[in-house]
Amino acid sequence: MEFNKRVVVAGAGKSGIGAAKLLLEHGAEVIVFDQNDKTDKLEVLHKLGDYEKVGVVIGTLDEALLDTIDLMVISPGISFEAPFTTAFRERNIPIWSEIELAYQVSKGSIAAITGTNGKTTTTALVGEICSAFCSETFTVGNIGIPYTQVADQTTENSMVVAEISSFQLETIVDFQPKVSAVLNVTPDHLDRHHTFECYRDTKQKIAVNQTSEQICVLNYDDEHTRNMAGQISATPVFFSRLEELEEGVCLKGTSIVIRTQSSEIPVLTIDEMKLLGNHNVENYMAAIAIAYYMGVPVEVIRKACMEFKGVEHRIEFVKTVNGVNYYNDSKATNPDAAIKGIQAMNRPTLLIGGGYDKEVPFDDWIQSFDNKVRYLVLIGQTAKTIAETAKKYGFESIIFEDNLESAVVTCHKLATEGEAVLLSPACASWGQFDNYEQRGDLFKEYVHNLPED
Numbered sequence: 001m002e003f004n005k006r007v008v009v010a011g012a013g014k015s016g017i018g019a020a021k022l023l024l025e026h027g028a029e030v031i032v033f034d035q036n037d038k039t040d041k042l043e044v045l046h047k048l049g050d051y052e053k054v055g056v057v058i059g060t061l062d063e064a065l066l067d068t069i070d071l072m073v074i075s076p077g078i079s080f081e082a083p084f085t086t087a088f089r090e091r092n093i094p095i096w097s098e099i100e101l102a103y104q105v106s107k108g109s110i111a112a113i114t115g116t117n118g119k120t121t122t123t124a125l126v127g128e129i130c131s132a133f134c135s136e137t138f139t140v141g142n143i144g145i146p147y148t149q150v151a152d153q154t155t156e157n158s159m160v161v162a163e164i165s166s167f168q169l170e171t172i173v174d175f176q177p178k179v180s181a182v183l184n185v186t187p188d189h190l191d192r193h194h195t196f197e198c199y200r201d202t203k204q205k206i207a208v209n210q211t212s213e214q215i216c217v218l219n220y221d222d223e224h225t226r227n228m229a230g231q232i233s234a235t236p237v238f239f240s241r242l243e244e245l246e247e248g249v250c251l252k253g254t255s256i257v258i259r260t261q262s263s264e265i266p267v268l269t270i271d272e273m274k275l276l277g278n279h280n281v282e283n284y285m286a287a288i289a290i291a292y293y294m295g296v297p298v299e300v301i302r303k304a305c306m307e308f309k310g311v312e313h314r315i316e317f318v319k320t321v322n323g324v325n326y327y328n329d330s331k332a333t334n335p336d337a338a339i340k341g342i343q344a345m346n347r348p349t350l351l352i353g354g355g356y357d358k359e360v361p362f363d364d365w366i367q368s369f370d371n372k373v374r375y376l377v378l379i380g381q382t383a384k385t386i387a388e389t390a391k392k393y394g395f396e397s398i399i400f401e402d403n404l405e406s407a408v409v410t411c412h413k414l415a416t417e418g419e420a421v422l423l424s425p426a427c428a429s430w431g432q433f434d435n436y437e438q439r440g441d442l443f444k445e446y447v448h449n450l451p452e453d
Helices: 014-025 041-048 085-090 098-105 119-133 147-153 196-207 223-228 278-293 298-307 335-344 363-367 383-392 404-414 436-448
Strands: 006-010 029-034 054-058 071-074 095-097 109-114 137-141 159-163 179-182 215-219 235-240 248-252 255-259 264-269 316-321 324-328 349-353 373-378 398-400 420-423
Touching: 006 014, 014 029, 014 041, 014 071, 014 098, 014 147, 029 041, 041 054, 071 085, 071 098, 085 095, 095 098, 098 147, 109 119, 109 196, 109 278, 119 137, 119 159, 119 278, 119 298, 137 147, 147 159, 179 196, 179 278, 196 223, 215 223, 215 278, 235 278, 248 264, 248 278, 255 278, 264 298, 278 298, 278 335, 316 436, 324 436, 335 349, 335 363, 349 404, 363 383, 373 383, 373 404, 383 398, 404 420, 404 436, 420 436
Parallel strands: 006 029, 006 071, 029 054, 071 095, 109 159, 109 179, 137 159, 179 215, 215 235, 235 248, 324 420, 349 373, 349 420, 373 398
Antiparallel strands: 248 255, 255 264, 316 324
16 A cells, blocks of 8 residues: 555654654655654654655644645554644544554454453463464564554465554554454543543444454453443454353363354363463463464464463562562553452562552552552552552551652562562553553562662
């Protein structure tokens, strides 16, 4: 496809640069716009490389310029409701997500995965499974590699496995995966979506363009995703940890099985999984369903599942220091994800939490402590709110720290042999960190620097 258009790419981060390069390769004239007036224009131009039809605008877009624009591609970190987007909407200029742009260019079959929690683990596992079957597999999206970065490398034989956030789903147009999945939906990003209903409906958009010949994998145990089955055109396939389904992927005893109208196919047992926790049983089930309907043979699925070791920053064991185990769960950017982190702990725990305020309640997270949390060490914008919620439920062992490093040092002083220190913030990283990866990497660095007796 050739883009004989003048396009604004909103955002000069990794996604924006990937989108700009893809557009330039396909003949578009591109203006990269970043509203942050501290962005270095020369650095952005350096990242873009040697293209003639490219410009960079920092701070504010000239109104006169907008009359010459055919399309805007918006990075996921920028809200569709951002003030500058109003001028585009008033002129009826199409606004695409970077996922939509990549889809318009790429070839092959797509597995697209969304949900509040478990997206990265499930996407990584589906990527491993598909890679074992198809050498032309690309694992992309919110997992770290922009889809636009690899779209030109795909062929008709390719498999694309994409982790898709609600931010990326806001502005899809034609995006149509072969297999989609909504793993679960709990309150998150309400600062952007405003209501839970809007957030839930945005997640459901992953299947909006699918036909009955395509599959949408849904969590039967989650009321919100279960109800999506009657609202989509795709053929729904359920997975369930709690119910023995007549059709779908479920537990039979301790074995994960695929049930169709004509057969029951055992895949692997819970004991054969390397990852622990009920939430990971659900992640494996979803991945198995997605891979099976992408056409991967069961024996390939089984082998890849048995070998899968998980993802960085998700209940990741870091180190034992003086008999205390340290775990990095920086990817727990909302309370529901952080609940999974607490549930995975099997010893008294010093919990580091807090971060950017996404305006979600912390009640369920505090109530999940189940006498496991000895100290709650709080940092970031939400520290006071979390503390007030904890005290409401009678939890008083709270310590405030200025930053992550001092939180780690405090935990080191207070933890005793046989306990655990868990970074599981229940909040986004923005404000103190660029992203949850940076937060997790710094946590690991601070832990490795701790003195040992």
